[in-house]
Amino acid sequence: MAKIIISEQQYNNLSLALLSEEVGVPKNIIKVADTLYDMILNEIKSIRTKNDSYDFNFNNLEFVISDILITDVDVVINIQEMNNYQGDMLLASMGYSQKIDFSQVELMQINQKTNDIKLSIDFISTPDWEPSDLYEIFKNDSLGIISSLAHELKHKFDKDKKSKEKMEDISDYVPFASDGLNFGIPAISEFISYEYYTHSIEGSVRPTEVATRMVKQGITRDDFYNFITSDKTFLMLKKINNFTFEYFMERLESEEDYIDGLLEHIDVDIEGMSLKDKINEVLRLVYVNISNRRIEVFMSYTDNDSDMLARLFGFKNKKKDEMTNNYFNTVLKYVNDPIKFFVDECERFNYVSNKMIKKISKVYALIPDETKIETNESIVDWDAHQKIMSKKYGDRPIDTEYKYKKR
Numbered sequence: 001m002a003k004i005i006i007s008e009q010q011y012n013n014l015s016l017a018l019l020s021e022e023v024g025v026p027k028n029i030i031k032v033a034d035t036l037y038d039m040i041l042n043e044i045k046s047i048r049t050k051n052d053s054y055d056f057n058f059n060n061l062e063f064v065i066s067d068i069l070i071t072d073v074d075v076v077i078n079i080q081e082m083n084n085y086q087g088d089m090l091l092a093s094m095g096y097s098q099k100i101d102f103s104q105v106e107l108m109q110i111n112q113k114t115n116d117i118k119l120s121i122d123f124i125s126t127p128d129w130e131p132s133d134l135y136e137i138f139k140n141d142s143l144g145i146i147s148s149l150a151h152e153l154k155h156k157f158d159k160d161k162k163s164k165e166k167m168e169d170i171s172d173y174v175p176f177a178s179d180g181l182n183f184g185i186p187a188i189s190e191f192i193s194y195e196y197y198t199h200s201i202e203g204s205v206r207p208t209e210v211a212t213r214m215v216k217q218g219i220t221r222d223d224f225y226n227f228i229t230s231d232k233t234f235l236m237l238k239k240i241n242n243f244t245f246e247y248f249m250e251r252l253e254s255e256e257d258y259i260d261g262l263l264e265h266i267d268v269d270i271e272g273m274s275l276k277d278k279i280n281e282v283l284r285l286v287y288v289n290i291s292n293r294r295i296e297v298f299m300s301y302t303d304n305d306s307d308m309l310a311r312l313f314g315f316k317n318k319k320k321d322e323m324t325n326n327y328f329n330t331v332l333k334y335v336n337d338p339i340k341f342f343v344d345e346c347e348r349f350n351y352v353s354n355k356m357i358k359k360i361s362k363v364y365a366l367i368p369d370e371t372k373i374e375t376n377e378s379i380v381d382w383d384a385h386q387k388i389m390s391k392k393y394g395d396r397p398i399d400t401e402y403k404y405k406k407r
Helices: 008-023 029-045 131-140 142-161 167-177 186-197 206-216 224-230 232-241 245-253 256-265 275-302 305-312 318-331 338-366 382-393
Strands: 053-058 063-065 068-070 072-081 090-097 100-103 108-111 116-125
Touching: 008 338, 029 053, 029 063, 029 072, 029 131, 029 142, 029 206, 063 142, 068 142, 090 142, 108 167, 116 131, 116 142, 131 142, 142 206, 167 186, 167 275, 167 318, 186 232, 186 245, 186 275, 186 338, 206 224, 206 232, 206 338, 224 232, 224 338, 232 338, 245 275, 245 338, 256 275, 275 318, 275 338
Parallel strands: 072 116
Antiparallel strands: 053 072, 063 068, 090 116, 100 108
16 A cells, blocks of 8 residues: 655644544634624625515635535524514524435435535514614624534534434424423523533534634633633533522422413413422423424424325335334323423433533643744844843753653
């Protein structure tokens, strides 16, 4: 086999790329997010007419993230006017969509690998907003928006790298990521947000968003501890880590008015019910809705025309039926004890958040070690150069003995 000879610079670049992948931050993703941000900002700056939606198309691009090429980006910006909202325009969410199929043979979601990406960016605002408000928030929150763009680009990267995914994983994720599961009780809303935040699909992108903020702020190794312990992702993970079942129940006990409001809204007679009974009923309702929605997502993805024909003619897909039955049984595991679902999930929150804190801390390895940076200088005047070196580093002491031995 012929030897492959690479330069030291090529070796260093390759090592950095491999390290970046290991940490969970694909090569060049931060640079692409930065460039895309500038492109979107430039388009927003030119807006003169007030609309509730803007669509920007960027074509013939050469965005390379690791070995993934993106040539076309479609960005849709939506402004949701809220009559009961008070405050400045606020970035609510950012999303990414991709074409998928379901394989009846492999019983898995098939992600279509493409060179395009479609992003949606949603803002909320009072009805009296102006296009200049959109430009100002985009410009002033550059760090947050660039890290969010990197977050979505990492989702794209993951889908392209992972051509097949279990439908069970997708069905567990979608109800929290895309659905409006809202019960009007703060503690329940917090619980549901943690279901979303601790899912593996979201966990895979956290190092990228943290690394983006780290790089954009020029964080050094000496700065890293203060940076990471004050970063919003770290703080969220610590908050999730402290969300015990006992704390959850204490919160619910303090939110009886909200609980009464929900139960009355669905025509439950709360007369004579103890607070404990009301909490148990609310938790049962939350579990019922989570279970139903997960199964609905699962069926909507896996059921198609061929299934209808098969049922019509009496054919069965035993493998698919087995997968469906197993998922139903997993989702409905706590049907006789819904409280246990919340106990187990709070324990899972603790485990996953600990794991993710360790994972995002690994981005430290991406900070260049300034003590190992090679410096090449062209010395024009030796004496003047020596004076500068002496002032910078002090006079080097003269050794009188060898510090090392032959080996």
